[in-house]
Amino acid sequence: MDVNKNSYTFTFSAILVIVVGASLAFVAEGLKPLQKENVRLEKMQNILASVKVEATPDEAAAKFEQYIVEQVMLDNDGNVVSPEGLTAFDIDVVKEFKTLDIEKRNYPLFVFEDNGARKYIVPMAGNGLWGPIWGFVAFEGDMNTIYGSTFDHKTETPGLGAEINQPFFQDKFIGKTIFDGSEYVSVEVVKGGADVEGKSHMVDGISGGTITSKGVGEMMQRTLNVYVPYFKGNQKAAL
């Protein structure tokens, strides 16, 4: 057989590609449920991490079930909605941020309860310097004071912007407040190294990671704005 004939070359390539393509599709399809489950558990871990509950992937589902007592969805005006066939947990805010117009998005809110104390967890998504960033910010029962936060990123610069997923940055948000009196001001992330001592609406950014840090601030400002009516309504009810 002449392996250098054109017809042979074409046939060989075609068969190779079909065999390779088919086997890859088969494997990818077979492993998909496991991979999806990993992503789901990771999201649960992240949500729990924002309220300082450590969970290994194995425990994540059980702990999530135990602590997250309510899942709420808001529309762009802050009204509670319940679209059919959609749960708050299934909403991928990073994807919606990229693909949906702002009015059409749904905004999930997770209510965490431990020993009667409630915390409110808000997922958010925004832009860093190179790509998407996202995170979960948890509020105390007063819906004003930040209790904890986790942020993560896809492609920020290692050692600079990428540090937003480190505790030293995330812990700076703890105790900051988003309301000044009854006015919504969010929390601003200012250029790294600034003096933020005693300022309850400012967080010191990462030196050298200014654009990513600002991205976190912008993401919080924009996302939390939607929750303001809901927070205010519940604050009144709580009083």
Add this chain to the structure above:
Amino acid sequence: MSETAEATAVVKEPKEPLFSSKNKRLLSDPLNDDNPITIQVLGICSALAITVQVKQAVVMSLSVLVVMIGANLIVSWLRNLIPSRVRIIVQLVIVAALVILVDQVLKAYLYDVSKQLSVFVGLIITNCIIMGRLEAFALANKPWPSFLDAVGNAAGYGWILIAVAVVRELFGSGKLYGFQVIPDAFYDFGYFNNGLMILPPMALITVGIIIWVQRSRNTKLIEEN
């Protein structure tokens, strides 16, 4: 039955033992005299990128081992069927398919590690060692020697990777395989982790030191000029 068995045995060429000295050299040469990283200077990119922690280096080495064995075996089996004009593309398709397989399996069973390795698993495709061995060895040799060649080269790549990672993790974060090995007392006395070790340039310097030590011990590697 026994007659036919004898007959075929006679017809066959005298068989080379599985671990003849030639085959053994396929395994041992890449570990030292012909190391893919320190001598052939292949696969440097990944050696710089994923040697911050030993765990990543181990998983990367294992992934490369699996991909290399698979690719070398497949190419060696097909070596008389692959049209020479498209052989590079064929090799690439085979390597890419295997790498995606590894990536998918990692995502399903070792999700944490796959997140840390992120893009570097995909970059195994472009790891020069793999294409280099396919082109230089598997295309011209039978499956068994090709298999040994793959194991040898992946091991040669792996041990350098792990050696560099041990140095970097130990001095960069005071840990080995994620466990703290430098006692807290040291830090109390003013010992600091060397932050520079975490950064890629230190991998280059560490590899350089390994090459230096290797050449000073193994004088036949020194070029005359």
